[in-house]
Amino acid sequence: MAETKAHKITLIPGDGIGPEVTHAVVRILEATGVKFDWERFAAGAEAFEIHGEYIPAALYESIERNRIALKGPVTTPIGGGFKSINVTLRKKFDLFANFRPIKNLPGLATHWPGVDLIIVRENTEGEYVGLEHEVVPGVVESIKVISEKGSTRIAKFAFEYARKHSRKKIHSIHKANIMKLSDGLFLRCARKVAEGFPDILYGEHLIDNTCMQLVMNPFQYDTLLLENLYGDIVSDLCAGLVGGLGLVPGANLGVECAIFEAVHGSAPDIAGKDVANPTALLQSAVLMLRHIDEPAAADKVQKALEMVYAERKTLTRDVGGTAGTSQFADAVLAAMG
Numbered sequence: 001m002a003e004t005k006a007h008k009i010t011l012i013p014g015d016g017i018g019p020e021v022t023h024a025v026v027r028i029l030e031a032t033g034v035k036f037d038w039e040r041f042a043a044g045a046e047a048f049e050i051h052g053e054y055i056p057a058a059l060y061e062s063i064e065r066n067r068i069a070l071k072g073p074v075t076t077p078i079g080g081g082f083k084s085i086n087v088t089l090r091k092k093f094d095l096f097a098n099f100r101p102i103k104n105l106p107g108l109a110t111h112w113p114g115v116d117l118i119i120v121r122e123n124t125e126g127e128y129v130g131l132e133h134e135v136v137p138g139v140v141e142s143i144k145v146i147s148e149k150g151s152t153r154i155a156k157f158a159f160e161y162a163r164k165h166s167r168k169k170i171h172s173i174h175k176a177n178i179m180k181l182s183d184g185l186f187l188r189c190a191r192k193v194a195e196g197f198p199d200i201l202y203g204e205h206l207i208d209n210t211c212m213q214l215v216m217n218p219f220q221y222d223t224l225l226l227e228n229l230y231g232d233i234v235s236d237l238c239a240g241l242v243g244g245l246g247l248v249p250g251a252n253l254g255v256e257c258a259i260f261e262a263v264h265g266s267a268p269d270i271a272g273k274d275v276a277n278p279t280a281l282l283q284s285a286v287l288m289l290r291h292i293d294e295p296a297a298a299d300k301v302q303k304a305l306e307m308v309y310a311e312r313k314t315l316t317r318d319v320g321g322t323a324g325t326s327q328f329a330d331a332v333l334a335a336m337g
């Protein structure tokens with residue numbers, strides 16, 4: 001029988017809790033029977049120390065070659081220092097769609113059981129284009145860029161996803177009462193795309209109201225379509241609905257490449273203590289397995305993960321347990337059989 005070829009994947013463990021959760025996830029992925037050929041790279045401050053570059057040229061080349069990366073979180077300095085590695089990679093590879101499914105896990109008591117939301121966030125424009133300058137001392141301008149092309153393609157992504165996966169409703173989330181031109185253009189593009197999808201209900205809500213509505217009654221929403229900054233904030237809010245940032249996965253998708261990473265950051269408050277929850281990165285890896293056409297392995301990992309949650313015996317601290325990162329990974333491995 002012919003040997004199955006290994007999937008070449010760029011692996012960026014990141015910093016803070018990144019290396020711990022990445023190690024746990026790689027152990028689980030390697031037990032699926034799927035073959036991987038990992039190309040590991042440092043990024044951010046760690047990469048600068050080793051290579052004198054925040055994103056080494058070899059890392060860019062690896063993603064260009066492999067077209068798939070699995071990434072842990074990377075710390076971004078606050079109020080100065082180098083530009084976000086995450087934003088830079090998303091822009092460099094034009095990963096315009098940030099896809100974040102939000103779903104309860106079994107066995108976890110949350111305020112709302114049965115949440116099932118999809119967040120589609122525009123990933124390359126808005127306030128995150130990084131165009132800021134000091135006009136005169138004491139006055140700073142930050143430019144928000146919204147384009148017809150960028151808004152139309154993210155709206156198309158959301159509607160095509162919804163149709164393919166039998167989702168019923170899409171809401172564009174905006175602040176077009178205040179940002180009349182920018183958010184107004186985003187809405188006009190979404191409305192135009194919506195016309196081609198009469199089978200999917202389309203609605204629009206203001207971002208501030210949406211945050212309240214999500215907390216009061218998340219079931220009124222199905223798929224949320226948002227600009228970059230709104231999507232970033234609402235993702236964390238929605239993570240809170242299903243048990244926190246330790247759980248929620250994400251994918252940065254472009255036409256050529258995809259980078260899979262959790263919603264959470266590097267969590268410096270718990271880094272290096274073997275207490276971080278690897279579930280969010282593991283569920284991101286499940287999305288990756290589906291993307292590389294390994295659905296059996298994806299199902300196997302997801303089933304094992306859900307068994308561990310349903311049993312409630314080996315959960316990490318953030319969701320009320322006492323297990324460490326590696327102990328949790330051991331439990332998932334045992335559940336995989």
Ligand code: NAI
Pocket residue numbers: 017021072073074075076077086245246247261262263264265266267268269270275276277278279280318
């Ligand atoms: P954070 O997401 O790192 O942490 C927020 C809270 O959630 C903390 O209390 C943390 O302990 C907890 N938490 C996060 N992930 C967890 C996990 N897997 N298990 C258990 N608890 C978890 O957000 P924060 O503190 O605002 O950001 C820290 C750094 O991460 C910043 O430098 C930020 O720029 C960076 N960041 C990086 C991202 C990425 O690489 N994609 C995304 C978001 C933030």
